[in-house]
Amino acid sequence: MNGKAKFFDPGDERGILRISIAVTLVMSSLGIGFGLISGSFSITFDGVYSLVDASMSLLSLVVVNLITSFTLAKGLSRKLRERFSMGFWHLEPMVLGLNGTLLIGVAVYALVNAVSSLLEGGRDLEFGWAIIYAVFTLIACTTTAIVEARANRKLGSEFIRLDVKSWVMSAGITAALLIAFCIGFGVQGTTWQWISPYIDPAVLAVVCLLIIPLPVSTVRQALADIFLVTPADLKAHVDVVAQAFVKKHGLVSHRAYVARVGRSKEIELFFIVPADAPARRIDEWDALRDEIGDAIGGEGPDRWLTVVFTGDPEWAE
Known part of the structure; x- marks a missing residue:
């Protein structure tokens, strides 16, 4: 029990990142699965977005381990320490910049697909399955964001700060999806049923437009660090x-x-x-x-x- 508690320690930067990776992998699997079952591209996008985020969190964890091992002078091989005698701090802005750029790229790609779907007449989906997924995911994203934000008040980690922002973005996406799915479920069998095929791509387009600018500040700061811009x-x-x-x-x-x-x-x-x-x-x-x-x-x-x-x-x- 002690080993597991330490591995997922919410008071440690690496423990927080491990928790985030575990939750993200679960949510990504659910998103892709529910997206295929319900026929919703927006849910599938949510799952793929989470998968990209999980891969970046894993890379961030590797960098944090390297930085911590170097600064504490333990757990790092002598050969590696000799090859990187100036430390591993330079890897942090690289990972942050890559993370933000990938998240922007995924959102831009989803936006293009959403617009294309709207022009083609939208798509039908199973709103019941979609609502179940949205409720479960919204609870998971909100809880994880709150836990990480509280932990980072003491840690002050830029990696965790970006991860919290990512969870907030995911929660926002899911909240918008939930509202749209409820509207789509409510218009079934009414004179407004004709709008239901447009709901999924329309809400996806709006969400993408809202989340694309969010990682821009992180990418800008990462580039400033990479190019050694004097603060x-x-x-x-x-x-x-x-x-x-x-x-x-x-x-x-x-x-x-x-x-x-x-x-x-x-x-x-x-x-x-x-x-x-x-x-x-x-x-x-x-x-x-x-x-x-x-x-x-x-x-x-x-x-x-x-x-x-x-x-x-x-x-x-």
Whole structure:
């Protein structure tokens, strides 16, 4: 029991991702199965969408394991550590960008198919089966999203944040499907029955239009991390701290190079020391490094800080 509880630990980033993968695989199987039984392309899309999300969650779990193993200095082979001596933080924005791009691609493809179906006169489906699926899926998606969102208040994981967004998107899709299926079931045997073939593709088109923009911000941030775009807020903070340090210790100037790659903060600081500055012992230089590190803050396994003192400005350029 303890092993299982640890494997699906809701207080751990990897445990949350494992829970998400397990639930997603179940929902994906149900979605594809119910979609084939009911004849609903929107339900089939929901299942395929979940399957793509599960594969990305699995990839995210692999990356989290690599990052955690590297930062904690355990569970990682010496050969792998030597080949990736700078860590695995760079994989995080790659996975996030790929995840968001795939979700957008799947939604665009479904939108094209929905429009094509509308132009061809729609499709008939079994609304009873569709309603049963929608109710069950809506409960599962909402519950999972709430559990993950509460857990991520402490964890602060970008992977989980994107996963929560994905579950909210899935819940929104399912809620729209449920409303549409109930309307379709209600018009059976009435003068409005002619609209029932259009309900499935129409609601799918609307849902796709709503969810396509949602992962865009994640993809944009991932690209910024991949291309090492300097985060303005972090750069400003480092400059303020470094300028105060220069003034306090009578240094000439400083150069700061800052990047945010996934969860990591990579900071390189070069301080230009006066040519006539008195000599210092190694432990004194280390004490200065500790001082600037404490002033910058955020010390932890995901902060990569390099502090260099030099009398030659060319070394800092």
